[in-house]
Amino acid sequence: MGKSFLSFAAAVILQALDNGYQYGFDIMDVTGLPSGTVYPALRRLEDACYVRSKWEKHSIAQEEARPPRKYYELTREGRDMLAEARSRYRMLEQAQEPKTDKPKTSRA
């Protein structure tokens, strides 16, 4: 996939991942993007190898009596891509603020 693939939403998601928001719902909260955008974007990013997903350790999940969650990490390519995208999309700063409990509502 070419570079043009990286939409603003995708760049925002990469940025969120870079800042430590690793779960789908967390990304939704911090970016304000709806799940119908976040998840498909995550899958496309994964297909393009900018992101990889892993399942949380079973033991952790069991302790909290819930199924294991899937978390996403940036790959090296993803980091490069983000750096490039950052220079293009200045508004990414919105997603750059440190994690707080309050979800933001900065919909693109």
Added chain:
Amino acid sequence: MQTNPDNSTRFSRPHLALIRLIGVIVPFRLRTEWRQEWEAELRFREQLLADWDKLDWKNKLDLWRRSLGAFWDALWLQPKRWEDDMMQDLRFGARMLMKRPGFTFVAVLTLGLGIGANTAIFSLVNTVLLRPLPIAQPEQVVTLNFGVPGRGVFPLIGYPEYTDYRDRNQVLTGLAAMGGATVGLSNNGINERISGSYVTGNYFSLLGVGAALGRVITPEDDRAVGAHPVVVLSYQCWQQRFGADQQILGRELLISGRKFTVIGVAPKGFRGTELASTSELWFPMMMKPGLEVGRGPVKGRTAPVSTIGRLKKGVSWEQAESALNLIAAQIAREYPQADKGQIVVLSQPGLFGAAMRPMVLRFTAVAMGVVVLVLLLACTNLVNMLLSRASERYKEIAIRLALGAGRVRVLRQLLTESVLLALLGSALGLALAYSAVKLVWLKMPVIFGFTQIELQMDWRVLVFTLTLSLLTGVLLGLLPALQATKPDLIPALKNESSFGGYRRSRLRNTLVVAQMSLSLVLLLCAGLVLRGLQNAQQIDPGFNPEQAVEVSFDLDVQQYNRERGSEFQRQVLERVRSLPGLQAAALTTHAPLTSGEGGGKGVFVEGDEPKAATKAPIVLTTAISLDYFRTMETRLLQGRDFTAQDTHQSTPVAIVNEAFVRRFWPGENPIGKRFSFTGATAGNWIEIVGIAQNGKYSSLAAINEPFIYLPLAQNYESKVTLIARSAGDPHLLLATLRKEIHKLDENLTPYDARTMLEHLELPLAPARTAATALGSFGALALLLAAIGIFGVMSNAVTQRTREIGIRIALGADAKEIVKLIVGQGLLLVGIGIAIGLGMAALSTRLLARLLFGVSALDPLTFVGVTVLLAATAFLACYLPACRATKVDPMVALRQD
């Protein structure tokens, strides 16, 4: 990873249940992980917030919203299906089809023809029977039919009686009336005859039809006789005749010599409530008297109108009908002379009340039956082809099964292939049907007398075609697929050619037999209709159509009154008769065999006991000028012709035909006897002065119809047909006639100018359509059957190669081999023919109306068609048999 929430939690929490549900559409390969990811996130979120039970509704709602988002996610995953089994099957199927382009081509073409024929006929059914009228809540709208038990009902009634029903009933929210009329529209110096309707003021509001421009006719427009000369144009009329002129409102139009103000344009698609007689103009009913063209008022009564009503909410069809019949009984008590015994029958609007529906139903049922038969045939053939293909792929399938593929999986794959074929076929079929429908409707505007009916391919047609093709696909594929997936693995894998075997070939044989019988039925029907047409050419219509021409004109369009009209008609005849080379010319109000031209009147014979008007037998009549019989070359058998002395001051006279005499005075001399149209007591007696030979009047198939000729001088009508006979070129004569009429009145537009031979073709149009359709479907069927037999026999030869080789090695000569193979084929053909003949004997009587006197079991047709079919079948068997004789015993015995 496997820790799914237990079921109790899942179902007590709606958002989790939702995830399960949405998961169904996620491609199977990804489903488990997808569900788990979403469940885990939701559950985590839930825990973060609190326990579910303690959550406030806001947070619950938020969780809901989030889980709904999963739907979009799932949708985005759809392209991943490409890797799913289904896509695999599709791709594999497409590859298999492309690998055998010949087979695919034949299959798609066959299916295309079959499905196309069905789609075309269905779009007709859709238009005339299924598609609702473009009015508000069409299911509440009914047409009232009136009649006498046992005599049939008709959707017409006198205007005064209509008002009785309108005002007395409690079951309809309203009852509107309309009366069709042909009017002359003068526009830019051109006078055209177009169809319009006089409608009551409540017509548009009752139907819930508004105006696209301006306003529609309201009750105010319809209060006083002749007070509101206003007109509403149909959308089509506005577009085509007035170029969608936005300034049309308020414009004055000259219609049949009177000025009308345009007040509005009806919405697009609305052309009145009758499919068969669409309107271009609507006038208030109160404008009707004096304006009506052609059929003047029935003597002593206002011209009849048709009615349409809307049922009140909660009133059922039956309740409304019985309530209206109570009113009918009331009216009958008040006017016993006119309305005794009258009943009301409700019917759906659109097809002339109850009058036309049965005929349309019969026609469409036969047509639909034929095309379904053709499709079945096409399917049978393809099943055969697929069976033989399955036999080629026997080994492939056996290997797959041996490697552990489930039977269902393999079945699915095979079915996908056949459904793919059917879908391709239906795409072709849709295209074919679309062009066929266009073509047929351009070339043959008269089948039911429909004028402007538009066949449209709407969503119903598409759904029909799609369903049909899916059904076809499954039907096609199931049998071969079931057969193919049930092999004995061992011999298949050992490459033994024991494939086929007894049962398999028995199935294929059955199909061939079915095919033979179906194509025989179709061809027999086509043959019978053709024979009927041939017969129709031989029917004596009671006049000589050779060298005669006709042209019609309507003086009401130009606002002639009776005196001026009679004078004009006299002048036309005078001018025409003086033309060089002209042998004879005459006028008639109803030329024989003109569709939809009635002229029927109730006859009361002098001396009979008095009876109600509704009980009088209806006899067709026409009014004729002098010289009519000489012009038509109809023989007068007895008595005298009309003379110039028969005027409206002299005794009313009539000439009747033989059938009339036989009906009313069998065995007596009718000359001098009297009858009346207005009732036995009225005393308007008409004296019979002559007897003419029998002829055909309403249809070529009718036998012994009574008929009455009246002198035009005593029975003026504004709409007449000029008939002329000359020795020269009839088409030249037609041009001259039109010129002569034009010279007398340049604003009068003659219409229906044609030779009498062309005129005679019109009543044959339905039979010709049927013959063309049945003939082409029959030929297609024969071709399909021949291919089918050929395929089966070729296969049989291949299977029996070894046996044939042994026979040849043992000394059998070519003749014996041919006999062996052909004999096997002809046995199937024979069984097929026997079944087909039986089926045909049962079904051809459905065609009775199209046969014009030919028996539904006409031996000549039955023998002829059977021989044709047998000969074709023989050829299809003979070719593989010839191949069998070329089997080299050495090669055959070494095989496998």
